[in-house]
Amino acid sequence: MWAGLVLASALTAGGALAQGLPEPLPALPGDPVRGRAIVEDRQTGLCLLCHSGPFPDVPFQGDLGPDLTGVGARLDPAELRLRMVDSRAINGDTIMPPYFSRDGLNRVGDRWTGETILDAQQIEDVIAFLATLTQEESE
Amino acid sequence: MKRGGVAALAVLLTGPAQADERRSGFDYMGPETQLMQTDDMANPGMLAVQAGMRLWQETAGDAERSCESCHGDAEKSMRGVAARYPAYDATAQSAVDVAGRVNLCRTRHQGAEPLPQEDADLLALVSLIGLQSRGLPVMPDPDPQMSQWRSRGADLFDRRMGQLNLSCAQCHDDNAGGHLGSAPIPQAHPTGYPIYRLEWQEMGSLQRRLRGCLSGVRSDPWPYGSDAYVAIEAYLMQRAAGMPMETPAVRP
Numbered sequence: 001m002w003a004g005l006v007l008a009s010a011l012t013a014g015g016a017l018a019q020g021l022p023e024p025l026p027a028l029p030g031d032p033v034r035g036r037a038i039v040e041d042r043q044t045g046l047c048l049l050c051h052s053g054p055f056p057d058v059p060f061q062g063d064l065g066p067d068l069t070g071v072g073a074r075l076d077p078a079e080l081r082l083r084m085v086d087s088r089a090i091n092g093d094t095i096m097p098p099y100f101s102r103d104g105l106n107r108v109g110d111r112w113t114g115e116t117i118l119d120a121q122q123i124e125d126v127i128a129f130l131a132t133l134t135q136e137e138s139e
Numbered sequence: 140m141k142r143g144g145v146a147a148l149a150v151l152l153t154g155p156a157q158a159d160e161r162r163s164g165f166d167y168m169g170p171e172t173q174l175m176q177t178d179d180m181a182n183p184g185m186l187a188v189q190a191g192m193r194l195w196q197e198t199a200g201d202a203e204r205s206c207e208s209c210h211g212d213a214e215k216s217m218r219g220v221a222a223r224y225p226a227y228d229a230t231a232q233s234a235v236d237v238a239g240r241v242n243l244c245r246t247r248h249q250g251a252e253p254l255p256q257e258d259a260d261l262l263a264l265v266s267l268i269g270l271q272s273r274g275l276p277v278m279p280d281p282d283p284q285m286s287q288w289r290s291r292g293a294d295l296f297d298r299r300m301g302q303l304n305l306s307c308a309q310c311h312d313d314n315a316g317g318h319l320g321s322a323p324i325p326q327a328h329p330t331g332y333p334i335y336r337l338e339w340q341e342m343g344s345l346q347r348r349l350r351g352c353l354s355g356v357r358s359d360p361w362p363y364g365s366d367a368y369v370a371i372e373a374y375l376m377q378r379a380a381g382m383p384m385e386t387p388a389v390r391p
Contacts, residue, residue: 042320046303049320060321064314095314097303105304109359112302 020078021085025100025120035129038122039068045118045126050095054133064095070136080127084118099123161382164325164390167316172337176389184266184335184387187259187342191267194260200251206264209248217271219278222384225373227282234288234369237265238344256363262333262342269333269386277330277379285373292374295367296327301358307371310352322391328379329372331388338391345372 024030038045040058052061053068075083082089086103087096098105099117118126165173175181195206195213210216225234228243235243241264242253254261279285296307310319311327318324332345339347346368350360361367 062318062320064310064317064319064324093309095305095309097305105302106298107300107358108302109354109357112357115302117302 019082019090020076021081022078025081025085025123027119027121027124030124030126030128032125032129032132034122035125035127038118038126039129044122046097047126054135068130068133070133072131072133073136075130077127077131080130081123084123084126161328161379162315162326163328163330163382163385165331165385165388167323167325168389168391172389172391176331176385182335182387182389184333184342184389187263187266187333187335187387188270190260190263191265194264195267198249200245200249202248202250204249206244209244213267214271217268219272219275221265221269221386222272222275223278223280225285225288225369225376226280227284227288229284233366234285234373236345236369236372237268238262239364239369241265241268257344257347259342262344265344266333266342266387269384272384273386274383276381276383277376279373279377279380288370288373289377290374291367292370292372295371296374300353301356303356305356307352327375328382329375330379330382331385331390333386334388334390336390342387345375 039047039053040055042049047068048055048058048061050062050064051066051068052063053071055061071080083096084099086098086101087094088098088101097117100120100123102108102114102116165176168176175183179185192213198205198208206213221237224240225236226240227233228235228240231243238256238261241261245251245253299306299309307327310324315324315326329345329348332348333342334348335342336348346363349368349371350363353360
């Protein structure tokens, strides 16, 4: 519900697509250590199924989404938040799953009905971690 | 320069649409897995075929008839059959895949119970029948009733589903050749079913494979035998028309 409201405001701000969600989700400030664990975990974040990045200890990273190397330099937290909450706001055809929106979903399995992929705290944790990825080259 | 001219001429003669960009899942596999498929002595699917040959000759049901009683030698009578399935069955007023056809034979002609989906005996018979099309081009059933099945399959293929909100097409059309984790995403040409899948360590049908993706996007798979699977199968086989059948294929 909340995600739908902030998304609607992002979509209408200034009559054009806002590029970010500056307001943090209702959660404690993001913890980059927990955020890294979520990103690297294949069952929780699922991130590295599609993205690769500066994670030398994680095998089998995907190549369907942009490389996360330097993403914290390319995007600010508000931009990261919008892409995490519902990337369809940027690109209606995106393959990025909506991590904090249940809008317009179809045939969601019973196990996941009514749930978002991550909760507000997890989103803020991941944003806090991604913001630390400011090096353009992995060492 | 000269080569460019020849290439341009080739394009003029054949048109760019003639270039076949379609690739079997076989092409995305490593050489060891490819060899496991192409060497009949190494292909675990050939064990299912052998079981199928035995079952072909066994009587079943109240009619005490075997497949062979009516169809004779499978190598002759079943040649090319799997390459045109799913096919329309006028009596059932439904498209049926090869497994569905076997079960219709059981109930209509053998007086036997249908075999459950993914039953080893059913997969064995379907593998035997599929082998008789190996190397032949996919030739979809021309029955006009099939077009509505294919169009329903196309709708389902393009529809986003599940908590991850992904359609089949977003991975298998738009991102074929990319990698989900380490796994290459193939183009969804179901030319080798039933397959021996290393991940399963056994034979399985296209319906089982589709269920895997549905669970993967966090949707609920349709029940086995649902029309939705047959519709998708019919659509995919239309897209694969002309590609060689590979049954029994091996896949990672």
